[in-house]
Amino acid sequence: QQQVKQSPQSLIVQKGGISIINCAYENTAFDYFPWYQQFPGKGPALLIAIRPDVSEKKEGRFTISFNKSAKQFSLHIMDSQPGDSATYFCAASTAQGGSEKLVFGKGTKLTVNP
Amino acid sequence: NAGVTQTPKFRVLKTGQSMTLLCAQDMNHEYMYWYRQDPGMGLRLIHYSVGEGTTAKGEVPDGYNVSRLKKQNFLLGLESAAPSQTSVYFCASSYVRNTEAFFGQGTRLTVV
Numbered sequence: 459q460q461q462v463k464q465s466p467q468s469l470i471v472q473k474g475g476i477s478i479i480n481c482a483y484e485n486t487a488f489d490y491f492p493w494y495q496q497f498p499g500k501g502p503a504l505l506i507a508i509r510p511d512v513s514e515k516k517e518g519r520f521t522i523s524f525n526k527s528a529k530q531f532s533l534h535i536m537d538s539q540p541g542d543s544a545t546y547f548c549a550a551s552t553a554q555g556g557s558e559k560l561v562f563g564k565g566t567k568l569t570v571n572p
Numbered sequence: 573n574a575g576v577t578q579t580p581k582f583r584v585l586k587t588g589q590s591m592t593l594l595c596a597q598d599m600n601h602e603y604m605y606w607y608r609q610d611p612g613m614g615l616r617l618i619h620y621s622v623g624e625g626t627t628a629k630g631e632v633p634d635g636y637n638v639s640r641l642k643k644q645n646f647l648l649g650l651e652s653a654a655p656s657q658t659s660v661y662f663c664a665s666s667y668v669r670n671t672e673a674f675f676g677q678g679t680r681l682t683v684v
Contacts, residue, residue, distance in 0.1 A: 464614070490670035501576075501662055501675030502615070509670075547614060551670050558622055558669050559630065560605065564614035 461485060462550050464563030471570050477535040479566045481548035484529065488550040493522065493533050494562075496545045505546070506533070538570045574598050578663050578676035585653045585683045593648040593679050595663030603666045604646035605630075605673065606638060608659040615662065621646055622669075653683045 463482045471477045481491075492507035508515045508522040508531065515522045521534040535542055548563045579594045595604065602623050607615040607630075617630030621640040635657060637649045646665075650657060660680050666673040 467612070492672075494675075499678075501664075501677050503675065504672045507672070553669060558603075558620070558628075559617060560664075560666075560669075560673060561617060561631065562607075562615040564612060 461561045462548055462563040464548050464566060466566060467564070468567045469569070471538045471568065473538065473540060473570055473572050475538050475570075477538045477542070477568055477570070478532060479546055479548070479568070480530065480532045481550075481563050482528075482530045483550050485550070485552060485554070486529070487552040487554035489553075490551040491522070491524065491531050492549050492551075492560075493520075494547045494549060496547065496565075502547060535568075538568075540570045540572050543568055543570050576663055576665055576674050576676040578661075578679050580679060581677065582680050583682070585650075585681065587653060587655060587683060589653050590649070590651050591653065591681075592650075593661055593663075593681075595646045595648070595665075595676060597644055597646075597663075597665040597674070599665060599667070599674065600643070601665035601667050601674075602643075603669060603673075604640065605664045605666075606636070606646065606648045607662045607664065608632065609662060609678070610659050618648065618661075655683045657681065658683045 493505045494502035495505045496502040519536045524531045551560045605620040606618040619638040624643040663676045664673040
């Protein structure tokens with residue numbers, strides 16, 4: 459059972475364009491929503507995270523938009539650069555029923571063409 | 573500063589063999605996790621620990637065992653390796669829940 463559904467699976471954007479990756483969840487017990495970036499041969503690294511009490515968080519060119527009622531959140535990368543080419547994972551965390559988990563989406567491979 | 577270190581980085585096992593993957597963190601984190609990453613499947617949680625001496629099952633625990641005897645170490649064991657366990661394994665740690673999780677570089681395991 460995929461608790462966090464991520465789309466698209468792959469994305470190609472031109473340099474300077476906007477990259478948008480979407481995630482949806484069902485479990486309303488999730489209370490922390492991070493995005494991780496992974497380069498080939500490396501472990502994932504935290505990019506940006508949001509909690510459900512805010513609707514948007516921006517850090518530089520990266521923005522998370524959060525829609526609690528729709529149970530959706532998305533990552534926007536403005537002015538995309540070739541160096542942003544990586545795999546991006548959304549994730550969600552819960553401590554429901556005493557079971558503390560950080561679960562991930564299946565990932566989106568982003569390619570930014572020069 | 574080492575962060576999260578995984579040992580070994582690569583390993584080839586024969587079906588039925590056993591092995592232990594070691595994860596060490598030097599950040600005094602309480603939480604530690606083991607994930608496996610397979611193409612098109614994202615990161616799936618195998619087991620996790622919320623403190624020294626504790627362990628709990630994640631999404632895909634079958635065929636794996638873990639131990640957290642020391643706060644800084646989290647061991648993942650495969651008692652009888654199967655080809656379905658061919659994967660890249662990542663260890664991660666975080667101070668508490670809902671804080672940044674730091675990942676190791678991964679262990680690429682092939683079971684033939």
